[in-house]
């Protein structure tokens with residue numbers, strides 16, 4: 520790529536156009552992100568919201584305010600007034616070419632717009648084609664929400680369709696986990712600390728566990744979720760991205776591709792998931808949720824055992840579990856080291872439990888070192904060292920705030936690439952082709968019994984780290 524072309528893709532945006540501004544994600548996340556960007560003087564262009572509803576600019580501003588209030592964000596009136604002055608509503612159906620022609624008139628003189636598509640994925644190609652036909656894709660960047668495809672073949676087909684109008688550098692695939700500070704921190708913790716990196720391999724690590732437990736169900740989005748399920752919703756994207764950051768080699772540079780290249784190596788070293796090493800569960804009561812089919816076989820819980828077959832990780836199980844309506848809300852990475860040998864100096868010589876490093880992603884991000892120390896009775900006792908990122912480092916930007924800012928600035932580092940997306944679909948594809956049987960589980964539990972069977976002979980699933988980082992014990 521020539522210098523001029525590269526520069527074009529990293530030029531600051533002069534307009535942000537949000538398709539789907541009347542939708543659920545906009546109300547939950549987008550207005551909040553825009554407000555926080557405005558608050559930190561990081562929003563420097565007009566914002567156009569596109570939707571089918573018959574809204575005026577005033578109505579858009581009113582909805583933005585309601586969304587902030589509902590999200591519990593304290594609002595500074597001066598900041599909100601500045602944001603309100605940037606907001607413009609643009610009504611129209613996405614299937615109608617006139618919508619894009621009128622948008623082109625509004626965007627006249629703008630050379631580097633960012634189009635954010637938070638619309639149903641079935642409309643991604645329609646919107647991009649509409650933008651192209653209205654002459655709006657030249658110099659633009661297009662941010663697409665997840666999911667990118669619903670399997671390997673559809674992800675390839677969607678990319679081929681979008682690449683008719685955009686080159687890959689113009690396409691930013693959002694995965695909000697890649698904007699989470701503790702997820703970004705995995706790379707720093709691993710490679711900036713000599714206490715970790717020499718041990719972070721198959722000689723010392725017995726297993727890696729990734730847990731994304733949610734204590735709520737799919738109420739309010741049953742129709743969407745029932746077509747997707749846990750594997751597509753959070754494993755193919757969020758959790759495999761996190762796994763890659765846990766397993767990758769150090770990036771060799773700082774450019775947008777440096778980390779992506781290392782993650783790609785991890786994915787390429789991963790054999791496809793085996794249905795015999797996966798468990799699917801559905802919480803009791805799921806089929807009563809509005810929008811869910813009465814005979815639905817969609818999984819709301821999934822657990823799988825994966826491998827990274829390279830020199831660093833061969834033989835180390837990577838265990839993932841993710842589910843709705845579980846005991847708690849907690850997302851964490853747990854690296855479990857090998858057990859030490861029998862300690863002959865103990866009164867009752869025994870092999871101590873393994874040490875662990877836990878990186879908690881949500882809530883209250885932090886790191887816990889689980890260690891063994893001398894108890895007062897001369898035996899060994901489990902103790903821990905806890906670190907709160909917020910306490911020591913301050914409150915970071917929120918994921919959508921960070922990612923929208925990067926999109927506006929033309930920094931693609933935290934957006935997934937097509938080759939990575941295809942690899943992650945390749946890894947999970949056997950589970951889509953031959954789904955393991957569905958096991959019911961009790962709401963408020965840690966999933967079906969099969970999840971425990973999956974780790975037979977391996978370190979058992981550990982109870983997620985729940986205590987607050989400050990002053991917590993347990």
Ligand SMILES: NC(=O)C1=CN([C@@H]2O[C@H](COP(=O)(O)OP(=O)(O)OC[C@H]3O[C@@H](n4cnc5c(N)ncnc54)[C@H](OP(=O)(O)O)[C@@H]3O)[C@@H](O)[C@H]2O)C=CC1
Nearest residue numbers: 539540541542543544571572612613637638640664665666
């Ligand atoms: N909601 C969430 O928590 C998350 C959502 N996402 C992704 O974000 C995207 C949007 O999801 P979500 O906000 O939940 O979906 P919604 O159904 O709530 O919103 C969809 C938006 O698209 C608009 N739209 C749909 N069809 C048309 C059309 N023909 N012409 C014009 N506008 C149209 C809707 O307008 P109208 O109001 O007129 O229907 C609405 O603004 C999806 O890709 C989803 O996977 C990703 C992560 C989380």
Ligand SMILES: O=C1O[C@H](COP(=O)(O)O)[C@@H](O)[C@H](O)[C@H]1O
Nearest residue numbers: 665695696733752753757850881
């Ligand atoms: O993308 C999604 O992610 C959320 C979990 O993200 P978090 O940042 O709230 O932990 C998940 O609840 C949702 O089902 C999924 O679509």
